[in-house]
Amino acid sequence: MPEEHNSNGKNGKNGKSVGLLDRIKSGVKEDLESLKTDLPAKAKEQLETLKKPTRTQVYTSIFRHKHDDTPRNRALGVLSNVFLHLHPAKINRDAVRYSYTWGMGGITFYLFIVLTFTGVLLMFYYHPSKVQAFRDVLYLEHDVPFGKLLRNMHRWAAHLMVIAVELHMLRVFLTGSYKKPREFNWNVGVILLVLTLLLSFTGYLLPDDQLGFWAVTVGTNMARATPLLGHEGPFGAQLGMTPYNDVRFGLLGGSIVDANALLRSYIWHCIGIPIIASIFMIVHFWRVRKDGGISGPAPVILDSEVKEAQR
């Protein structure tokens, strides 16, 4: 700013301070001038970008591709999404038919998610102790907003999951989907079936009512009879098994279904088995893809076309 330079060059005691004041004045004036011109311009620019939200940096940082309906974008919609990328980009045209898969595997997984969601909410209201457990369920049923609905949903989703798992196994068997190369994944599935039953069974005791108590009593009494490891089982007594050291004692944390059994089944139900089941589910889904996607509907093969393996 040439004017300021000139005022700086002037001599005199007050010259300097007057120069500084001038400089500040003119600077502020200039700032205000720039606001007058720049602000409307930037606001206009901003409005223009708001008209196209998909161009904003926030949007493009979240969504990595465009969404106009092109084959490429359809594929990317699946592949660039962490939740959807379990799927391939394209599948057999007949594989989407409901009559082939019955959708049971997916429904099972969906029910697992529903159960996790409602289960976590239930955990907020539940203490796994003999004093509190039953009262907590009463409290849930009568005082917690939507508590009854929450508990009902958890219960029925659990039963529905058992049904869905069994029907899924039936479908996989009837379509011969366990055959090469999916033998291993069938085994992972069998383990998941067992884990589903165990999840449901460990949850049965938690309301601490007569139904759960006697069901679990009947169920764990079986463990008494475990060969070698139960005190009433074959060769159990010979191996030194008593009600206080056998496999049933380990399951219940005692010789009767009591406080320790409640705590144990709570921990297995809410933490132990869900984690184990999640790991097996990861493997299960991963292997579905790695073994070539879902098994069919595959072209039929004729008996005469089978090439006998050399043995």
Place this chain on the structure above:
Amino acid sequence: MDWNQLWQIVSAPDNVPIVALIPLLAFYLFLAWRQAKANDSLVVQLAGDAALAKTHHRKAWPFQPGWQKEVHVWPFLLRMEFLAAIVVTIILMVWSITLNAPLEEPANPNLTMNPAKAPWYFLGLQEMLVYFDPWIAGVVMPTLIILGLMVIPYIDTNPLGCGYYTWKQRKFAISTFLFGFVVLWVSMIFIGTFIRGPGWQWFWPGQTWDHNRLIYEVNRDLPDLFGITSNTAKGIFGAIVVGGYYLVAGLVVHSLYRRYNTKNYQRKSLLQYSLMLFFLLTMFGLPIKILLRHSLHIKYVWITPWFNV
């Protein structure tokens, strides 16, 4: 006919799942059967027409040249999954609003529930307790069911029927599985749920549950029928009977399987074949024991100081 009793059993909230499972099972078996029939007739058609077999797309569903063989997951599969999730959610919501989860009195070890029933999916195993001691019904059988399921892919050497519904190409595998799943597993659950009343006694549907009913049933052991009294002789006798069952029934199955399933028989290694026979015969052991109980009132076949079968 005690309709009230029947309604109480059918409408008990925890029995509803098995009430739901049975029509669902019937529906899906029908769906599978219809597709199997279509595929089987396609196989017959293709087997009789070599020229068609070379060009046919080999599915019972229509396909025309120029149609895409693959479709995009987005949206064609995802919309199905989304729809399924919505339908399941609606079903679950309606079910949860209309029917309350059961809650009985607080747990009381001094007041035994009669009948004390396991959750419905374990009632097949509990029903098995009528016929076997707990170490078999509660421990060995469940273990064998799990192991039996796990070995299926390794002993089924039939290369046909992978990825499509069929009956004619896999008659043995499908009938065996359906026998195990529908006849043994589901119907035993059905009996445990709807038939068994107080004291785990047999009450026909509509029969009033009488808590004081006594049944005078004299069960005998198989050695008693043959007048065997000494414990040693009973142990040896039982071992011979059980071993003899596996041997004789094994020979019967062998002669049938070899004749009517020749190709799969030839494909099996010794280990595969003997595993199949073992699991098959063990599975048949259950209905045989049921028949023995109901026809001859046999409790045990094999009695030893350590265990009874």
